[in-house]
Amino acid sequence: MSETAQTAPPTDERVKEMSSFRKSLIRPELGGICGTILVFVFFFLTARDSGMFSPAGVMNWSVVSAQFTIIAVGACLLMIAGEFDLSVGSMIGFAGMSIALLSVSFGWPVWLAITITFVLCMAIGAFNGWLVVKTGLPSFIVTLAFLFILRGLTIFAAIATTRKTIIGGVRDVAEGDWLAPIFGGKIFTGFFQWMGDHGWIETFVRGSKAGQPVVEGIPMLIVWALGLVVFGHIVLTKTRFGNWIFAAGGDAQSARYTGVPVNRVKIIMFMFTAFCACVFATAQVMEFGSAGADRGVLKEFEAIISVVIGGALLTGGYGSVIGAALGALIFGVVQQGLFFAGVESSLFRVFLGVILLLAVILNTYIRRMITGEK
Amino acid sequence: MTKPIIQMKNIEKHFGPVIALAGVSVDVIPGECHCLLGDNGAGKSTFIKTMSGVHKATKGEIYFEGNEMNFDRPRDAMAAGISTVYQDLAMIPLMSVARNFFMGNEPTKRVAGINFFDHKLANEVTMEEMRKMGINLRGPDQAVGTLSGGERQTVAIARAVHFGAKVLILDEPTSALGVRQTANVLATVDRVRKKGIAVVFITHNVRHAMAVGDRFTVLDRGKTLGTAKRGEITPEELQDLMAGGQELATLEGSLGGTV
Numbered sequence: 001m002s003e004t005a006q007t008a009p010p011t012d013e014r015v016k017e018m019s020s021f022r023k024s025l026i027r028p029e030l031g032g033i034c035g036t037i038l039v040f041v042f043f044f045l046t047a048r049d050s051g052m053f054s055p056a057g058v059m060n061w062s063v064v065s066a067q068f069t070i071i072a073v074g075a076c077l078l079m080i081a082g083e084f085d086l087s088v089g090s091m092i093g094f095a096g097m098s099i100a101l102l103s104v105s106f107g108w109p110v111w112l113a114i115t116i117t118f119v120l121c122m123a124i125g126a127f128n129g130w131l132v133v134k135t136g137l138p139s140f141i142v143t144l145a146f147l148f149i150l151r152g153l154t155i156f157a158a159i160a161t162t163r164k165t166i167i168g169g170v171r172d173v174a175e176g177d178w179l180a181p182i183f184g185g186k187i188f189t190g191f192f193q194w195m196g197d198h199g200w201i202e203t204f205v206r207g208s209k210a211g212q213p214v215v216e217g218i219p220m221l222i223v224w225a226l227g228l229v230v231f232g233h234i235v236l237t238k239t240r241f242g243n244w245i246f247a248a249g250g251d252a253q254s255a256r257y258t259g260v261p262v263n264r265v266k267i268i269m270f271m272f273t274a275f276c277a278c279v280f281a282t283a284q285v286m287e288f289g290s291a292g293a294d295r296g297v298l299k300e301f302e303a304i305i306s307v308v309i310g311g312a313l314l315t316g317g318y319g320s321v322i323g324a325a326l327g328a329l330i331f332g333v334v335q336q337g338l339f340f341a342g343v344e345s346s347l348f349r350v351f352l353g354v355i356l357l358l359a360v361i362l363n364t365y366i367r368r369m370i371t372g373e374k
Numbered sequence: 375m376t377k378p379i380i381q382m383k384n385i386e387k388h389f390g391p392v393i394a395l396a397g398v399s400v401d402v403i404p405g406e407c408h409c410l411l412g413d414n415g416a417g418k419s420t421f422i423k424t425m426s427g428v429h430k431a432t433k434g435e436i437y438f439e440g441n442e443m444n445f446d447r448p449r450d451a452m453a454a455g456i457s458t459v460y461q462d463l464a465m466i467p468l469m470s471v472a473r474n475f476f477m478g479n480e481p482t483k484r485v486a487g488i489n490f491f492d493h494k495l496a497n498e499v500t501m502e503e504m505r506k507m508g509i510n511l512r513g514p515d516q517a518v519g520t521l522s523g524g525e526r527q528t529v530a531i532a533r534a535v536h537f538g539a540k541v542l543i544l545d546e547p548t549s550a551l552g553v554r555q556t557a558n559v560l561a562t563v564d565r566v567r568k569k570g571i572a573v574v575f576i577t578h579n580v581r582h583a584m585a586v587g588d589r590f591t592v593l594d595r596g597k598t599l600g601t602a603k604r605g606e607i608t609p610e611e612l613q614d615l616m617a618g619g620q621e622l623a624t625l626e627g628s629l630g631g632t633v
Contacts, residue, residue: 238490240480247477250466257460258533259449259478317468370468370517 028311028319031362032326035309035355039330043337052340055201055215065332066225067280069325071299072306073228074276076324077236079307081269082249082316083132083139085125088277088303090150092296095121095281097154100167100291103174110170111179118278124150125274129267147300155293171289183224183279184286186217221283225325228276232321245269249316305352306331309359313367330355377440378403379541379572380425380456385434387420394420396596397434402541407563407573409583411616412593418576421593422543425574426458427451455540459530461550467519471511472500474518475533503532507562524555528562535566542566543574548582560586580612592616 043052051057071088078085095117102113128146132139158165174180196203196213203213236242247255248265255262280299285291309327312319331352338348378401387395395417402408412418423429425436427445436443438454445451448458465474476496483492497514504511507528509521518526527547534542544563548556563586567573577583583590591601592615599615 238493240482240489240491243473243477243480243491246469246473247466250468254460254466255477257448257458259452313468317466367468370519 028366029323029326030311030366031359032310032320032323032330035330035359036326036333039333039337043333043341047337047341050340050342052337055213057340059215059219061333061336062222063219064336065329066219066222067284068302068306068328068331069225070221070228070280070283071276071303072310072324072328073225073232073321074273075300075303076307076310076312076319076321077232077245078269078273079304079312079314080236080249080316080319081245081266082252083129083266083269084143084304085128085270085273086140086143086300087124087128087146087150088273089296089299089301090147090154091121091124091274091277092281092284092299093293094124094150094154095278096285096291096295097158097167097293099282099285100170101157101161104167104169105161107173110174110177114179114183114282117282118275121274121278122271125271126267128274129270132270133263133266151293158293165293166290167292168290170285170291174286174289180286181220183220183282185220187220187223189217192217219283219287221287224279224283225328228279229321229325236321241265246317249318251317302331305356308363309355311359311363311366313363314360318367318370327359376404378437379439381435381437382421382425383435383437385421385424385436386432387417387424387429388432394596395424395431398593398596398598400591400598400601402572402574403589404540404572405567405570406588407567407575407586408589408591409587410574410576410591410593411578411580411583411612413578413616415595416593416616417596418578418593419545420596422458422545422574422576425451425541426456426543455538456543457534457537457539457541458543458545459527459534459547461527461546465518465521465526465530467517469518470515471504471518471521471529472496472514475500475503475529475536479537499536503536504529507532507565508558522555524551524558527551527555527559531559531562531566535569535571539571541572541574543576545576546578547575548577548579556582578616580609580616583612584609 052061071092075085075088098117098120099110099113102108102116103110106113124146128139128143131137131142135142155165158167174184192201192213192215195201196211201213201215204210236245244255244260244262244265247258247260248262252262277296277299281291281296284295306327307319307324308314309330310320310323310325311327312324334351334355335348338345338351380400380402382398382400382402384397384399385395386393386397398417398421400408400410400421410418410421420429424431427448427450430444430446436445438456443454445454445456466477469477472493473496476499481492481495481499482489483495484490500514501511509525509528518529521529527544531542531544531547547559547563551559560582563573563575567586567588573586575583575587588604589601590604590607590612592599592612594616602612
């Protein structure tokens with residue numbers, strides 16, 4: 001043993017020196033980075049004069065991107081752990097309705113309504129995960145069932161208690177609540193007012209808001225998005241739990257043999273996805289001041305598309321939270337950018353389908369490069 | 375002779391009406407390679423799964439380091455020092471060698487009260503261990519998918535040894551490998567044995583068994599046909615025992631002794 005340990009190993013003539021270009025290619029974020037640059041260049045050239053890059057314009061697509069990011073982080077970690085959650089959209093509708101019903105119709109304090117909703121959603125997420133783990137069924141089917149169950153329950157609960165599918169008045173009851181601003185508030189408002197006062201950013205010139213800056217501050221939604229990205233990225237790449245996420249999605253049986261608690265990891269990831277959906281819903285309810293039973297439709301697919309554009313493999317075991325966030329940014333910028341550029345909005349879906357296809361093909365190619373499959 | 379680290383006495387395992395093992399006794403001794411031979415369906419896999427805590431024996435006793443043992447879960451057996459390396463399920467191809475090496479045993483470093491994965495330590499240890507096993511890595515972040523089958527087995531064995539395995543169970547490590555890769559794995563087995571680790575080597579290839587084995591136990595239809603020591607038995611005899619004697623003897627005539 002010692003003789004082999006001391007001498008340097010002879011270099012294998014068959015191991016080719018990898019070019020740094022090729023090395024950088026097999027990063028999951030690569031597609032996301034290229035896509036982001038491309039998208040910004042494109043809109044900078046075509047829609048520069050439309051106000052897309054004015055403070056209000058930036059805020060517009062940032063908020064939309066942040067929304068995508070919040071659900072994409074959850075979907076990303078879950079997909080790397082080898083599962084899907086198609087009930088995210090219905091969960092958003094459910095969570096929003098739960099908050100509105102508890103606070104407006106039942107008259108409970110808003111902080112209590114939000115807390116109970118979070119607990120409820122994460123419990124449903126855990127149940128989803130438990131079902132998947134126990135039955136061994138594809139999560140696609142189990143969560144598809146919950147897509148319908150949750151949506152139906154949401155509409156039923158709204159109509160049975162209030163005879164309406166939209167419940168308003170959340171903003172009034174949230175007045176003075178300590179938890180609501182964490183989701184619906186804005187930060188750095190003083191700073192933006194100060195910038196407005198100095199004429200660095202535009203201010204309203206007429207109406208009741210005269211003198212106030214057009215961008216009042218950074219919405220908490222964006223803070224949540226950034227916070228979740230940083231949290232998700234650190235957990236995934238810098239902790240042992242992150243290694244377990246990769247292992248659970250890469251090959252659950254191999255992971256079990258080395259002692260990774262695969263079932264626990266998967267259930268926790270389902271709960272985290274539910275948590276992210278709940279953050280999205282709470283922020284949305286606080287922003288609109290109302291909850292609608294049809295909120296969040298198709299969000300599960302938008303989350304999955306963001307994650308795939310961000311370089312994660314649909315089969316699990318590979319991906320990046322940063323990539324997913326970039327995917328969400330591309331998504332948001334293009335959706336709002338086409339509006340600024342005056343392009344017919346239905347073309348957005350065409351674009352989405354095309355970019356999704358390209359991303360999946362690129363990912364498959366990258367996967368082959370990593371694993372050396374032919 | 376050193377004391378056996380594992381003694382399996384009259385192990386029986388029934389799956390409903392099927393008797394997979396009908397009283398098998400085997401002693402595993404530190405520093406020796408114990409080859410478990412048998413044709414498909416002979417009960418080799420059931421036997422090692424009983425040894426590694428996956429299955430519970432229906433009847434019979436298992437002694438580990440002299441004490442009666444009853445592992446409820448594979449994790450218990452692993453904690454006691456019994457590691458199993460499965461043929462296809464040793465590694466996760468998409469993950470880096472270092473991440474695979476420490477899978478389930480990640481080293482952590484406390485920074486600001488939070489436990490982080492100590493990548494630096496993991497990378498260093500992985501490179502060092504791989505060097506010892508004679509595998510040249512481009513870097514610790516190289517994906518396992520780029521390694522050959524033999525190299526993957528070697529990484530899995532190195533991993534088990536690094537984490538303090540006293541008994542290493544290898545489930546058909548060579549059956550899917552080419553000649554050169556097989557030689558590498560057999561060399562690894564030899565190295566591990568010399569460290570004083572007990573190796574249980576499951577195979578149905580007599581030549582691979584003869585290359586590294588100290589003891590040979592043949593299983594046939596859930597029964598053991600006894601254990602032979604190195605030098606007491608010829609490859610031909612082993613082959614005959616595995617095939618139940620009859621058919622292969624007649625086949626051998628017609629094929630001119632090539633089987």
